[in-house]
Amino acid sequence: MVDQKKVGVLGCTGSVGQRFILLLSQHPYFKLHAVGASSRSAGKKYKDATRWKQSQQLPEEVKDMIVQECKAAAFAECDVVFSGLDADVAGEIEAEFIKNDLVVFSNAKNYRRDPVTPLMVPLVNTNHFDIIPHQRNVKGLNKGFLVTNANCSTTGLVVPLKALQDKFGPLDAVMVTTLQAISGGGYPGVPSMDILDNVVPFIGGEEEKIEWETGKILGAVNADATAFTHVEQTKVSAQCTRVAVMDGHTACVSVKFGGAKPTVEEVKAAMREYSCESQALGCPSAPKMAIKVFEEEDRPQPRLDRDLEGGYAVSVGRVREDPVFDIKFVALSHNTVIGAAGSSILNAEVAVVKGLL
Amino acid sequence: MVDQKKVGVLGCTGSVGQRFILLLSQHPYFKLHAVGASSRSAGKKYKDATRWKQSQQLPEEVKDMIVQECKAAAFAECDVVFSGLDADVAGEIEAEFIKNDLVVFSNAKNYRRDPVTPLMVPLVNTNHFDIIPHQRNVKGLNKGFLVTNANCSTTGLVVPLKALQDKFGPLDAVMVTTLQAISGGGYPGVPSMDILDNVVPFIGGEEEKIEWETGKILGAVNADATAFTHVEQTKVSAQCTRVAVMDGHTACVSVKFGGAKPTVEEVKAAMREYSCESQALGCPSAPKMAIKVFEEEDRPQPRLDRDLEGGYAVSVGRVREDPVFDIKFVALSHNTVIGAAGSSILNAEVAVVKGLL
Amino acid sequence: MVDQKKVGVLGCTGSVGQRFILLLSQHPYFKLHAVGASSRSAGKKYKDATRWKQSQQLPEEVKDMIVQECKAAAFAECDVVFSGLDADVAGEIEAEFIKNDLVVFSNAKNYRRDPVTPLMVPLVNTNHFDIIPHQRNVKGLNKGFLVTNANCSTTGLVVPLKALQDKFGPLDAVMVTTLQAISGGGYPGVPSMDILDNVVPFIGGEEEKIEWETGKILGAVNADATAFTHVEQTKVSAQCTRVAVMDGHTACVSVKFGGAKPTVEEVKAAMREYSCESQALGCPSAPKMAIKVFEEEDRPQPRLDRDLEGGYAVSVGRVREDPVFDIKFVALSHNTVIGAAGSSILNAEVAVVKGLL
Amino acid sequence: MVDQKKVGVLGCTGSVGQRFILLLSQHPYFKLHAVGASSRSAGKKYKDATRWKQSQQLPEEVKDMIVQECKAAAFAECDVVFSGLDADVAGEIEAEFIKNDLVVFSNAKNYRRDPVTPLMVPLVNTNHFDIIPHQRNVKGLNKGFLVTNANCSTTGLVVPLKALQDKFGPLDAVMVTTLQAISGGGYPGVPSMDILDNVVPFIGGEEEKIEWETGKILGAVNADATAFTHVEQTKVSAQCTRVAVMDGHTACVSVKFGGAKPTVEEVKAAMREYSCESQALGCPSAPKMAIKVFEEEDRPQPRLDRDLEGGYAVSVGRVREDPVFDIKFVALSHNTVIGAAGSSILNAEVAVVKGLL
Incomplete structure (x- = not known):
């Protein structure tokens, strides 16, 4: 058994964010530590900030978590941050997280074409983690890195x-x-x-x-x-x-x-x-x-x-x-499990086993 | 204006048959004269034999028509017979109609691959009517002929x-x-x-x-x-x-x-x-x-x-x-107009103008 | 035959507005003269301002009509104005139209409870037009009046x-x-x-x-x-x-x-x-x-x-x-014909026959 | 823990039958022992006899079970028989099972109005089991009895x-x-x-x-x-x-x-x-x-x-x-859990705890 990592979810109130929360509930490797959304939701309890649309019930332990703004400072304790942000905001927010040396697994499209960022499907090309040392070099990171999953x-x-x-x-x-x-x-x-x-x-x-x-x-x-x-x-x-x-x-x-x-x-x-x-x-x-x-x-x-x-x-x-x-x-x-949130999570599981975080 | 032709519809209670009946109601060339279905329906009034599933109402003049068995004798007065029969019965029934020198426009698949029978889409290949004289020759017909429309x-x-x-x-x-x-x-x-x-x-x-x-x-x-x-x-x-x-x-x-x-x-x-x-x-x-x-x-x-x-x-x-x-x-x-009943009807309109019936 | 009345439609790009436009196309009493919507749409051609969602095609003659702002001045020539406005704006806009002595048939809920305004279902209570003289009195109108239809x-x-x-x-x-x-x-x-x-x-x-x-x-x-x-x-x-x-x-x-x-x-x-x-x-x-x-x-x-x-x-x-x-x-x-736009139109037809406009 | 009871499912290929099979898979009290359907299915492997329409996969251990005819003899070893039969056959079949002193929990409507048979909703009236001794008396049963669940x-x-x-x-x-x-x-x-x-x-x-x-x-x-x-x-x-x-x-x-x-x-x-x-x-x-x-x-x-x-x-x-x-x-x-198969199963669980089987 690995020690549970603290994880955060950005874009937690959206469709992909809700799926992240379901898949992370009772996950053996990961423990939900922080959730972030737009300033409209920040400061509210999760159950009040979201319109839950999943057929599985919202996990009890998440209901009263306070939604944070999507700033690196609020996620500083997280070993991994999962991003289910919309593309129109993901670019800037994820950049700020990376600049602050955090680990981000993103479902957004913004950095998929970045030449040093893996575009990773966990059933296909997890060997693309090999580029992470180079990515850290290029971006001046110590422990942080960025991995995107595919459309x-x-x-x-x-x-x-x-x-x-x-x-x-x-x-x-x-x-x-x-x-x-x-x-x-x-x-x-x-x-x-x-x-x-x-x-x-x-x-x-x-x-x-x-x-x-x-x-x-x-x-x-x-x-x-x-x-x-x-x-x-x-x-x-x-x-x-x-x-x-x-x-x-x-x-x-x-x-x-x-x-x-x-x-x-x-x-x-x-x-x-x-x-x-x-x-x-x-x-x-x-x-x-x-x-x-x-x-x-x-x-x-x-x-x-x-x-x-x-x-x-x-x-x-x-x-x-x-x-x-x-x-x-x-x-x-x-499309929302292996095609989105589940893809990020399984990519991160590989990173855990490979000792990347 | 052409004289209205008397027409029959085979398979009149099915989905394609119902569409035939709608499209033939108040048609300038064609007047519905006889409707045929399986022996289970034969003898009943149309309105009692069918479960009408169209969003347009069943035309008044059709409600009390008596459903016939699909035998050529019952359709002898028809200038044209439209077939919306299922493939499992269309082969035999249409053969009997043709043998009796009737004109049949069929939506069924059974004779689409027949080498002397047109497979006709009315927006594409109505020139295939040219084979009709040869078809009559081969099948020993005087005025009857068979045209199929496509899937x-x-x-x-x-x-x-x-x-x-x-x-x-x-x-x-x-x-x-x-x-x-x-x-x-x-x-x-x-x-x-x-x-x-x-x-x-x-x-x-x-x-x-x-x-x-x-x-x-x-x-x-x-x-x-x-x-x-x-x-x-x-x-x-x-x-x-x-x-x-x-x-x-x-x-x-x-x-x-x-x-x-x-x-x-x-x-x-x-x-x-x-x-x-x-x-x-x-x-x-x-x-x-x-x-x-x-x-x-x-x-x-x-x-x-x-x-x-x-x-x-x-x-x-x-x-x-x-x-x-x-x-x-x-x-x-x-799919049920140009893809089925409407295709047969427009093919038959071309036949009328070409003087084939 | 009555002379065709010039009519306007407010909220023309919405769901009810689109239905008004369909029902008014080739109407024997009414001729579409002006269409109004929010300032975001005003100035555009109708076909560019709307996302047409009806299964009947947008009538040709409406495509290039220029959408007006919902101000009485732009509808001054209209004998009747139909309102398919949302409730959050209908109150003020319809008030301005009435103040300018226009005739308004509204589908919005805002004035349904007004004590001198009919809440009229054209198959039920068109006798409620009897209150119109009193309504004009109360509101100081000469030829204008307001009729709402029901939910x-x-x-x-x-x-x-x-x-x-x-x-x-x-x-x-x-x-x-x-x-x-x-x-x-x-x-x-x-x-x-x-x-x-x-x-x-x-x-x-x-x-x-x-x-x-x-x-x-x-x-x-x-x-x-x-x-x-x-x-x-x-x-x-x-x-x-x-x-x-x-x-x-x-x-x-x-x-x-x-x-x-x-x-x-x-x-x-x-x-x-x-x-x-x-x-x-x-x-x-x-x-x-x-x-x-x-x-x-x-x-x-x-x-x-x-x-x-x-x-x-x-x-x-x-x-x-x-x-x-x-x-x-x-x-x-x-719900969008007799339950909305059609209700207003049939109410207005009654008004025409009763000589109210 | 109770000893696992052997159970049978009648009407196993239908919609309710499939739900029985899902709910009985890995059930702590019950172990699926026999499945029955019409003679058309009898003799086939379950996976070949049914068209599985559930979003959960067919349990592995059921795939190769041989479908029996719905005769008491084939279910003689079953401690409980669940019936998901259609009403047109349930009456006769369930009667034969009861006559053979079997325990039947039925989802069919046929005996719901029987004066000595409980019509039982497990969240409501499990006290109606009290009539079972009298039912056995009336029907001459030793260990068998019949309970129906509601529509x-x-x-x-x-x-x-x-x-x-x-x-x-x-x-x-x-x-x-x-x-x-x-x-x-x-x-x-x-x-x-x-x-x-x-x-x-x-x-x-x-x-x-x-x-x-x-x-x-x-x-x-x-x-x-x-x-x-x-x-x-x-x-x-x-x-x-x-x-x-x-x-x-x-x-x-x-x-x-x-x-x-x-x-x-x-x-x-x-x-x-x-x-x-x-x-x-x-x-x-x-x-x-x-x-x-x-x-x-x-x-x-x-x-x-x-x-x-x-x-x-x-x-x-x-x-x-x-x-x-x-x-x-x-x-x-x-409707297919508490409204059908689940209702029968929970009723039977109560019977187990009450020592009725």
């Missing part, structure tokens, strides 16, 4: 792609259409008049994120651990839609391999057998199977499969030949 | 593809993911427990239909009007999903051109300017614009756009460059 | 109650539980995370409106036409909930008669035969039947029945004995 | 009513409108075309069940434990609707007390402090609080509150004065 829809995609890349080499092309859950839009987020009996075939910035982030995540850290080498070979095209689903992003994926085309059975085996570092390290939130491969013809489905392994696994089904590319399949992932 | 999800796809093929030549490849409405599954059809807060990433047989039908519809009739020449060049890959939408299939499409890649503006112009024979012939149900091209970044949407031009037009939006293929876009079509 | 959920309730009161005398008690559509909350309004797979058993202020407004609407104008006599005898208790329905409020109603209890058949007959002044006057939007009584055991249903008579009628079904009170039934009404 | 919508209602009756004496009248979840209709059950963007204001037989069952459940066992004394004083009127909610029935309730009207605070206290025998006996599934009383103005809500205490508690909110009766409130209960 929710990217996350569900790159896990099966990594399994394929590991087994069959870099892919040539990926086409993906996503059907994304409303919880991804936060609260109040998507108006009900937009999604009842409807599909919205547009999510601002989402397609660009998938198309760019994939290359960094599937890439490597260079030999002297000072930069990321992106996978340039794999072209990605995404179309993103919003559908009337509470949680769980569905992705319809077609892939073209760089080398010889494997069979459907080989692809399924590669996914089933895929395992990653966070599993090997025995992290408490790591799923037993990173990818569950369904044989049923109509699975995975968000309502039935999103909670598999507590939302930390990715489900894949309908693996079959593609008449245009090589193979197509359907992937499902829980 | 609902194929229909919404091939209209924009035809516009592109006409302008830029045959396509090399098409990738499409569909988000299909529940009305496409008929009634009772999709159980609510399968679709509330959910996506079902599978519709039996649907992907194969899209992948095969596209080539026949986009193809030609050969020089002596005895066979269809399929477009072989265009490879199609489809992934089909069911979503919580009442009416209106959304398709996310990526295309690779056979020749030089046109610009986004050229593609939009090609779609906007596309017009077809049913429009040129002045058919009453033909839309003013076959394809409406949206500039708004979040359109088309099923709830807002499916009823455009009474459901007879196809909506396209988000035309943009594709990092893997050439161009991607979103298409929307009303 | 959407009150409207669907009072129509059948009026039919019963007319036939059987004042009721003793009414219990009603409503299941209200999301469009009643405007746009963006109800967040999707609150209503997907959910019911919200609370709508702020709604129950109080139903319980109070019913007495004024079912009441009379006194002998010298200077005040309203409320129906005091009828106690009303309401519970209001929000459900995942786009349009159409459902109400489950139990009534206790003041006098002898009629039979179920007598109650159905009273509703079926109910007719009102707006019908007798031949107003173009008046429904042929004010109340449609269903015999089917599972009707009315919002999706199937809300558009009956263009949304201007009320549907009633499941009339049956009540083991606690006397009779119970289910009522359905289109 | 799902009755269950959520009678728990708060019992709290009020215990504290303030018998009620005079209860009016209730329910908004019921689709899972209550089983699978395939409610067609999606009936419930998307819709309300169905009718559930066959449901209102009659609520109106009748309440009196038996709130009643007593007579002095010599040979009959049930129904509460005759309390008149009940119910209106039942189906809404687009997966799990969780909402009830809007108005009550009129037989005696002096308590205050809102007294009513809330009575509910909060209510406790029942299954809690006192320490049954493992008994909730810590039978009734959770919400102070928030917009709670309880199905999505947020149905899983409280694992679905074994009832949530009440919006307790307020009623202008017609005395008090009104909103109650929410999980």
Whole structure:
């Protein structure tokens, strides 16, 4: 057993923040120590500052915590700070935290493209922690560092792609259409008049994120651990839609391999057998199977499969030949667990085991 | 004005049958003369045989029509018979009608692959009527003939593809993911427990239909009007999903051109300017614009756009460059109007103007 | 035919405002002349100022109208001004319009309790126009006057109650539980995370409106036409909930008669035969039947029945004995047509025929 | 700790059956020993016989159990048999099990009105077990007996009513409108075309069940434990609707007390402090609080509150004065846990502790 680390959550009243609070409740490694939100909420008890929208009840021990402003001083005692901040404020706030030598795991997009900051999916590229010494050097940090996790829809995609890349080499092309859950839009987020009996075939910035982030995540850290080498070979095209689903992003994926085309059975085996570092390290939130491969013809489905392994696994089904590319399949992932808060937490668990904090 | 033709509807109590009845009410060319359904319904008044599930009220003049069995004898006076039958019975019944020299426009899949039967989308390939003399020859018919319309999800796809093929030549490849409405599954059809807060990433047989039908519809009739020449060049890959939408299939499409890649503006112009024979012939149900091209970044949407031009037009939006293929876009079509009953009716209107009945 | 009156719409970009614009397009009495909204929208073309959320397309002739600020000066040429303003601004703005001697039909709640202002449901109490001369006196108006319409959920309730009161005398008690559509909350309004797979058993202020407004609407104008006599005898208790329905409020109603209890058949007959002044006057939007009584055991249903008579009628079904009170039934009404914009418009049609403007 | 009893589940492939299997997995008192379904499923492995529709995964140990026919012989070793059978077969099958001296806890309606069979809600009237010796006498049983649980919508209602009756004496009248979840209709059950963007204001037989069952459940066992004394004083009127909610029935309730009207605070206290025998006996599934009383103005809500205490508690909110009766409130209960399978299981737990099996 490790000693419990004190952790803070920024953006604690939002959708991602609420999920952080649920996942951190009774966590073996982490103990919630401070919660932060905008000045409108600061000073209030958590239960009064938030409109709790989770189907699990708000943990008792959090109800009366006093919400702090998102200033490093208020989180100085935290070993780790998780950020569920909106992008419009995350940039400045996280910068101030880092400047004060804190450890930040962020769900925000602001520093994902930073050349010394990992863009980390805990089932894929936790080896990108190797850049942290260099990051500290560059940013003049002693114990602090910054790790971002990927966009929710990217996350569900790159896990099966990594399994394929590991087994069959870099892919040539990926086409993906996503059907994304409303919880991804936060609260109040998507108006009900937009999604009842409807599909919205547009999510601002989402397609660009998938198309760019994939290359960094599937890439490597260079030999002297000072930069990321992106996978340039794999072209990605995404179309993103919003559908009337509470949680769980569905992705319809077609892939073209760089080398010889494997069979459907080989692809399924590669996914089933895929395992990653966070599993090997025995992290408490790591799923037993990173990818569950369904044989049923109509699975995975968000309502039935999103909670598999507590939302930390990715489900894949309908693996079959593609008449245009090589193979197509359907992937499902829980957008606020492995796609957001859970991703940050599992990344931080890896950091704990690696002795980075 | 043409003389009104007497028409019959087979499968009149089902979802497609109900749409036929709505679209035929007060139609300038057609007058509903007979309705047919299974022996369970035969002999009853229509209003007692059906569970009306349309948001428009059941037309008064249909309420007391007596439902017939689906035998040619009961429809002998009909100039045209529309079939909304399920595939498991359509094959035999339609065969008996044709054998009795009746004219049948069918929404069922059974004869779509027949080499002398048109698979016709009224906004695309009404020139395939040219094969009718040969079909009559082969089947020994005097005035009867059979025309099928395409699968609902194929229909919404091939209209924009035809516009592109006409302008830029045959396509090399098409990738499409569909988000299909529940009305496409008929009634009772999709159980609510399968679709509330959910996506079902599978519709039996649907992907194969899209992948095969596209080539026949986009193809030609050969020089002596005895066979269809399929477009072989265009490879199609489809992934089909069911979503919580009442009416209106959304398709996310990526295309690779056979020749030089046109610009986004050229593609939009090609779609906007596309017009077809049913429009040129002045058919009453033909839309003013076959394809409406949206500039708004979040359109088309099923709830807002499916009823455009009474459901007879196809909506396209988000035309943009594709990092893997050439161009991607979103298409929307009303699955029970232009995707089913309306397709048969508009095909029959063309037949009227062409003097085929 | 009457001469077309010039009309304005305040709050034109909101949910009710959009419905006003649809219902006024091609209206025989009214011609849209000016549209007003907040200063944020003023000066823009209508199509740029609004996010159109109706399933019918925005009428061509309105697209380029320039949105005005909601000042009487900009609407001076209007014979009638319809107000779809939010309650937080309607009070002041409507007051300024009235002070400038304009005619206002308002959907806002602000003046519903004003002792000289009619609270009018066009299928119920258009005789309340009798107070207008007195209102003009009190407010010092020459040609202007103010009429409000009722809350959407009150409207669907009072129509059948009026039919019963007319036939059987004042009721003793009414219990009603409503299941209200999301469009009643405007746009963006109800967040999707609150209503997907959910019911919200609370709508702020709604129950109080139903319980109070019913007495004024079912009441009379006194002998010298200077005040309203409320129906005091009828106690009303309401519970209001929000459900995942786009349009159409459902109400489950139990009534206790003041006098002898009629039979179920007598109650159905009273509703079926109910007719009102707006019908007798031949107003173009008046429904042929004010109340449609269903015999089917599972009707009315919002999706199937809300558009009956263009949304201007009320549907009633499941009339049956009540083991606690006397009779119970289910009522359905289109909340943005007869429950909001349509109510104002039909009230104004009556005013036209009565020569009030 | 008690010795684990061997239990069987009839109707194991249906909606209620699946819930039984989930709730019995890792149960401290019960161990699943046999599962039964129709002859169509008999002989198959459970995983092949069922279409699993729960968001929790099918327990591993059940996957390969062989489904039995619903004959007593196949369940002879079971200490308890839970029945989730449909009403059209439950009557005969349960009779055969009882004739063979088995213990049956049934969710079916068939024997709820039997004069020697308890109609038991485990949070209300477990004292009705007192009739079991007499039932055995009448039916000639040695160790077997039959207990039914209530209709799902009755269950959520009678728990708060019992709290009020215990504290303030018998009620005079209860009016209730329910908004019921689709899972209550089983699978395939409610067609999606009936419930998307819709309300169905009718559930066959449901209102009659609520109106009748309440009196038996709130009643007593007579002095010599040979009959049930129904509460005759309390008149009940119910209106039942189906809404687009997966799990969780909402009830809007108005009550009129037989005696002096308590205050809102007294009513809330009575509910909060209510406790029942299954809690006192320490049954493992008994909730810590039978009734959770919400102070928030917009709670309880199905999505947020149905899983409280694992679905074994009832949530009440919006307790307020009623202008017609005395008090009104909103109650929410999980229809397949405390409203169905969980009710049977908790009843059986009480039987274990009482030494009845």
